[in-house]
Amino acid sequence: MAVITKKIQLNTKGDTDIIDITDRIQEELSKTALTSGITTVFVPGSTAGLTTVEYEPGLIADLRTYLEKIAPKSGAYQHNLRWHDGNGYAHIRASLLGPSISVPFIKGRLHLGTWQQVIFIDFDNRPRSRELLVQIIGE
Amino acid sequence: MAVITKKIQLNTKGDTDIIDITDRIQEELSKTALTSGITTVFVPGSTAGLTTVEYEPGLIADLRTYLEKIAPKSGAYQHNLRWHDGNGYAHIRASLLGPSISVPFIKGRLHLGTWQQVIFIDFDNRPRSRELLVQIIGE
Amino acid sequence: MAVITKKIQLNTKGDTDIIDITDRIQEELSKTALTSGITTVFVPGSTAGLTTVEYEPGLIADLRTYLEKIAPKSGAYQHNLRWHDGNGYAHIRASLLGPSISVPFIKGRLHLGTWQQVIFIDFDNRPRSRELLVQIIGE
Numbered sequence: 289m290a291v292i293t294k295k296i297q298l299n300t301k302g303d304t305d306i307i308d309i310t311d312r313i314q315e316e317l318s319k320t321a322l323t324s325g326i327t328t329v330f331v332p333g334s335t336a337g338l339t340t341v342e343y344e345p346g347l348i349a350d351l352r353t354y355l356e357k358i359a360p361k362s363g364a365y366q367h368n369l370r371w372h373d374g375n376g377y378a379h380i381r382a383s384l385l386g387p388s389i390s391v392p393f394i395k396g397r398l399h400l401g402t403w404q405q406v407i408f409i410d411f412d413n414r415p416r417s418r419e420l421l422v423q424i425i426g427e
Numbered sequence: 428m429a430v431i432t433k434k435i436q437l438n439t440k441g442d443t444d445i446i447d448i449t450d451r452i453q454e455e456l457s458k459t460a461l462t463s464g465i466t467t468v469f470v471p472g473s474t475a476g477l478t479t480v481e482y483e484p485g486l487i488a489d490l491r492t493y494l495e496k497i498a499p500k501s502g503a504y505q506h507n508l509r510w511h512d513g514n515g516y517a518h519i520r521a522s523l524l525g526p527s528i529s530v531p532f533i534k535g536r537l538h539l540g541t542w543q544q545v546i547f548i549d550f551d552n553r554p555r556s557r558e559l560l561v562q563i564i565g566e
Numbered sequence: 567m568a569v570i571t572k573k574i575q576l577n578t579k580g581d582t583d584i585i586d587i588t589d590r591i592q593e594e595l596s597k598t599a600l601t602s603g604i605t606t607v608f609v610p611g612s613t614a615g616l617t618t619v620e621y622e623p624g625l626i627a628d629l630r631t632y633l634e635k636i637a638p639k640s641g642a643y644q645h646n647l648r649w650h651d652g653n654g655y656a657h658i659r660a661s662l663l664g665p666s667i668s669v670p671f672i673k674g675r676l677h678l679g680t681w682q683q684v685i686f687i688d689f690d691n692r693p694r695s696r697e698l699l700v701q702i703i704g705e
Contacts, residue, residue: 359632390469484644542611
């Protein structure tokens with residue numbers, strides 16, 4: 289059993305930019321000798337989140353549409369009144385979606401469905417450079 | 428320390444079918460000799476999710492009602508226009524809820540509340556056969 | 567590699583009480599000799615949840631506002647009709663947010679963003695005593 293820490297660098301466009309990071313995670317996993325365990329991906333930051341989706345243009349548009357219904361960009365936010373940075377919606381979406389995802393791996397491969405990709409969503413209202421942590425625990 | 432992989436087979440009715448899988452997870456955990464650690468349950472697939480709830484008929488109905496408000500079955504989805512399978516709502520609910528849950532265990536037992544059950548929700552718009560992964564890490 | 571179990575005791579005001587528990591988790595982590603791994607915090611109970619947020623008064627107010635939109639306290643709940651305890655909204659919010667969070671640590675420190683805190687939210691409609699489990703896996 290071992291813990292191995294990897295990192296993924298991303299440049300995002302912000303504004304609910306939805307990025308398929310499946311191959312990036314698998315690439316980091318494949319650099320280790322581990323064959324079975326859990327990969328936990330975590331974003332240090334409070335305006336982004338992680339989940340899975342079938343990564344096709346229709347659902348990417350839909351996900352943006354329904355997140356906009358839950359916490360609209362132009363909604364009223366105390367955060368915006370205090371800090372004047374206009375990204376209150378980004379914080380709320382990030383808190384609701386959560387900053388991490390845990391994906392099991394077997395025989396060195398992430399155990400995802402055929403039409404299931406791991407996505408990173410940058411909700412912030414400007415382009416960002418992000419560094420995700422990939423904490424791999426296994427044997 | 429060890430990683431032990433187990434699987435749970437489920438036949439669901441689809442259409443936001445909410446299934447209590449607590450005993451199934453505990454059963455797989457009890458087959459191992461592990462006494463302390465983390466159990467990560469993961470669904471390979473993009474139209475289902477996992478969380479916990481007090482499993483009683485009132486809340487099962489309520490959970491369906493409020494998920495329907497968040498992403499209505501009859502809502503507009505680009506996914507449906509492209510693929511004509513009518514399950515756009517299922518994908519969006521699944522992405523929002525997330526495909527995994529991690530439950531700690533102590534002395535060989537899942538550390539849940541008395542009125543807290545682990546549920547698998549199949550959002551897809553037809554019956555499905557599902558295979559959940561139970562990745563157990565501990566000692 | 568080892569698993570170490572810690573607990574955090576909290577007295578909450580209920581009614582979507584949002585509590586910053588970052589220092590409490592770090593304190594438990596620092597009591598161990600582990601330097602790298604995953605910290606999984608879990609609430610045994612079905613009316614509370616965990617996530618991260620930039621912990622400042624504006625966002626705390628906003629998070630309460632948008633959770634109220636998703637599952638209003640005065641909404642219709644079958645749970646309330648059956649059990650007459652009036653906390654149906656608390657159960658639904660808890661199921662949607664989820665009962666756990668996994669935060670990686672490196673060099674003995676939780677790997678959070680500068681403006682990112684781990685929060686425990688007690689949705690129940692009365693003050694509660696809570697005991698969170700902190701399951702630390704690492705080396």
